[in-house]
Amino acid sequence: MSWDELYETARTIVADDKGILAADESTGTIKKRFDSIGVESTEENRRAYRNLLFTTAGMEEYIGGVILYDETIRQAADDGTPFAELLASKGVVPGIKVDTGAKPFALFPGETVTEGLDGLRERLEEYRELGARFAKWRAVITIGNGIPTDACIHANAHALARYAALCQEAGIVPIVEPEVLMDADNSIETCDEVTGRTLIALYAALYAFDVHLRGTLLKPNMVIAGKGSPSQASTEQVASMTVHNLKRHVPSLVPGIVFLSGGQSEVQATENLNAINRIGGPWPLSYSYGRALQASALTAWGGEAANVEAAQAAFLHRARMNSLAVAGQWEASLEEQVAASR
Template structure:
C-alpha cells in the first residue's frame, strides 16, 4: 500500500488497530499473561526475542490478515525484526492490508500536576526516517492524565501536539495518546478538560493536514464526538486501559465513530502452548468481537 491507500484504509476500513507495542516495562507482564514465565528468559535480549516470537505468531496468523485488522502499532524492535520468510514486519503487514505504525516515545516522567508527560525524544527524527524507509505510515506516543488538573492536562495535550506537528513534518501520521487513567477519582472532569484542550490544540494543525487520537473510552458516551467529526482528525481510536475485552467492547460500542486500538483486551486469551489451530481460533474470536464493537456509525 502507498501512503494514500493507507490513509484511505484508516479512514474508511471496517476494522480496528491492534496495539502490539509493549515496551521494556510492560513486556514481562505481557509474556507472563501469554504463559511465558520469567525464568524462560534471561536479560533484555532474550526477553525481547520471546515477545518478538509472540508478535510474529500473531501477525502471521490467518485470522489477523482477514481484513478486520486495519492497522497495527509496533515496538521498534518488532519493526526492525523479520518473519520466518525474511519479510520485514511492516512489509508483511502492508501486504496483508494492515497499516503499520511505530511507537516512538521514550517513556514518561513522574507525575506532576496530576499528569505524566513524555520524556524528551532526541532521536525522534532518526526514528521517523527509519520508519519511513521500512514503509511505516504513522507513529504513536503515550502520556497519562491522573487528575483533573487544568495546568497538567493543558501541558500534557500541548506536548502531544508539539511532537505531533514535528512528526507531520517528517512525513508520518501521528497518533496522539493522552490517556486518562481509569483509576482517576476525577475522571469525568479530566475527560472534559482533555476535550477542551484538544479542541484548542487542533487549531495548530496546518490546513490540509490531519492527526489521529488515541483516547481512553470516556465515562460519558460520545463525549469525544466533536473530535471524531473534526476535519483535522483522521481517526479517533480507543485504548482498552485495563478493561477486559468484554468490558472494553461494551464501552466502545457506546461511542459512535470510534474504533478500537486494543492491546491487552485483544491478547488476553492467547497462550504460548496453544497449537496453531487453537491459537488462530482464539485470536479470530477476539478480532471478530472487537471489530463488531468498532463498527458503530460515525
C-alpha cells in the same frame, strides 16, 4: 507525502469497520505479560509471539493497522520477511510507538509528562524507511486529589502537538493519545469533566502548531468510572457520555477515533465499543486495543509452538468481535457460542 496522502492513510486504517492492534508493548511491559504465563521474555520469544499475531490468516479482515515497538519493527517473520513488510503485504498499515514514556512532572507530585521529543525528527525518518506509515504518542492524565492540574494537561497537550507536527513533516500520520486513567476511585462524571478539559487543551495545541487534523487519528479513553469507584456506570451510560463528550470537543473533520481499552476486560471493551457505535458520531469510532485483543491469545499460546493455532484462533475471534462492535452489530451470544464450542 501530501496532506491528501496522510488523510488516505488515516482513513485506510479505520476503513470497513477495521481497527488497530496495539502490539507496541515495551520490553518491560511485555515481560510482565510473559511472566503471567510463565514464559521468559527473550528477544526470540517476543519475536515468536508477534509472528503468531501478524501471520494469523484473515486478521487483515478486521485489523487495519498495527502499532509496533522499536525492537519489533526491526524483526522479521519466520520466513525472513520484515514484520512491517509482512503487514503491508496483507494491506495492514504498519505503525510505530515513538514516545519514551511518561516521566514525573517536575514540581507537580503525582503527575507525569511524556518524553521523547529529543531526536524525534531523525527517528521518524528512520522509522519511515523501515516501513512505518503512522505513529503513536501516549500522554497519561491521572485523576486524584487536586489533579490533574491545568499545568499537567497543557504540558502534555503541547508535547502531543509537537510530536504530531514532526510526524506530518516526515509524512507519517500521528495518533494522538491523551489517556485519562481509570485506575482511581473517581465517578464517571469526574472522568467526563477531565476528559473534556484534556481534549480542549489538545485541540487548541494542535491548532496552534498548525497540525493538519485530517491527517491525524485520536486515541482517547472512554468516559468511564474509575476502577475503585463504588458506583460503576452501565454500558449505556458509558456510551452516551463518551459520544456526547467527543461531539463537544473533537472536530468532525478528524478522520477517525480509535479507543484505548484502558484496562477493561476483553468483552467489556467490545461491549462498550458496540454501544458507542449504536449511538454513532461524525467519525468512524473504532479501536486500538492491546490487552483487549491479546489476553486470550497470550494465555492460549503459553509459549508453546504447539499452541500457535489455538492462540491465533483466539486473537482472530477478538478482532472479529471488535469489528462487529464498530458496526454496532456485536451480540453477547456470539461470545457464548464460541465459549461453548471450545
